[in-house]
Amino acid sequence: MSEFSLIARHFCRHPAAADIAISVGDDCAVVDAPIGQQIVICTDTMVANRHYPMDTPARAIGHKAVAVNLSDLSAMGATPHSITLALSLPSYDEAWVADFADGLYAICDHYGVKLIGGDTTYAPTTTISVTAMGFVPAGCAITRTGAKPDDIICVSGKIGSAAFALFEVLSGQASPLRTTLDYPEPQVALGQALHGYANSMIDISDGLGQDLGHILSGSGVGAKLYLDNIPCDDSLNQLPFAQKYQHILNGGDDYQLCFTMNQEKFAQFQADFPDLSIHAIGEITADSGVQLFEHGQAVAFDIKGFEHF
Numbered sequence: 001m002s003e004f005s006l007i008a009r010h011f012c013r014h015p016a017a018a019d020i021a022i023s024v025g026d027d028c029a030v031v032d033a034p035i036g037q038q039i040v041i042c043t044d045t046m047v048a049n050r051h052y053p054m055d056t057p058a059r060a061i062g063h064k065a066v067a068v069n070l071s072d073l074s075a076m077g078a079t080p081h082s083i084t085l086a087l088s089l090p091s092y093d094e095a096w097v098a099d100f101a102d103g104l105y106a107i108c109d110h111y112g113v114k115l116i117g118g119d120t121t122y123a124p125t126t127t128i129s130v131t132a133m134g135f136v137p138a139g140c141a142i143t144r145t146g147a148k149p150d151d152i153i154c155v156s157g158k159i160g161s162a163a164f165a166l167f168e169v170l171s172g173q174a175s176p177l178r179t180t181l182d183y184p185e186p187q188v189a190l191g192q193a194l195h196g197y198a199n200s201m202i203d204i205s206d207g208l209g210q211d212l213g214h215i216l217s218g219s220g221v222g223a224k225l226y227l228d229n230i231p232c233d234d235s236l237n238q239l240p241f242a243q244k245y246q247h248i249l250n251g252g253d254d255y256q257l258c259f260t261m262n263q264e265k266f267a268q269f270q271a272d273f274p275d276l277s278i279h280a281i282g283e284i285t286a287d288s289g290v291q292l293f294e295h296g297q298a299v300a301f302d303i304k305g306f307e308h309f
């Protein structure tokens, strides 16, 4: 199987279209940029056995490689448009690549995103790098640096499920939460809806504690977090405090959004978007540092998210 036959067989499902002048097949893809919008770009890499357990189905890997990038675009309030795929494989396993492509195209098609190019190489370890492009109205990207004292800190859904699932899988148990680890759902609609409401935003990939920390340091503020307000799967409530909050605050792989907005906007957003669930978990303070509370009492917990090195 030549690299070119592999691409032709598996990765040519999205031909040129209305706003894609050139798709897979030339030296570069060519995309029309909408007038008045800015291009938003991100890249996320997944390495076998590092970003997913070895028994992860190929379809899930294809899904997740796209999902984590759409999550980054959503965290800027961007509308996703297209992706490129750099795929490095130790061998050509047709069934694996076909399932991987099915997972990748299924999430692309769900969000109206097109695969418009990439690169295909040999490498000793399966490595998947997706670059995603999207658009935001000029000047409207929602960043990590805009949080203000008294803003409400919110998250978009249950936190800690994927980390708990990974913990169970790595300890050799079947996990009821495995789907949250393998098939994260990026918060695309919510990210876009938060324009005009959120002062700051980040997606939670490396642990809520560490990722919120990026908003706090970027914005020069601190936070009070009310731990019992953080939504989580009921199975986490059965765990001792330290384990529960290890998954929730330090776990990662949630791909939920964490964002801040002032009190009026928080009420307004819920009235304007009753179908998009958001959860208040704390508030921004002018003083730096993070204060944690559970059942009204101050508690201590060492926040330390995922780090590669």
Ligand code: ADP
Residues within 6 Å of the ligand: 007, 011, 023, 024, 025, 026, 027, 028, 029, 085, 086, 087, 115, 116, 117, 118, 119, 120
């Ligand atoms: P070049 O040599 O100009 O870099 P390649 O031979 O690497 O181009 O790729 C040929 C075409 O196939 C290009 O349009 C490239 O974007 C596309 N492509 C390569 N690998 C993939 C992939 N895994 N998925 C989608 N498109 C790909």
Ligand code: MG
Residues within 6 Å of the ligand: 026, 027
């Ligand atoms: Mg070329």
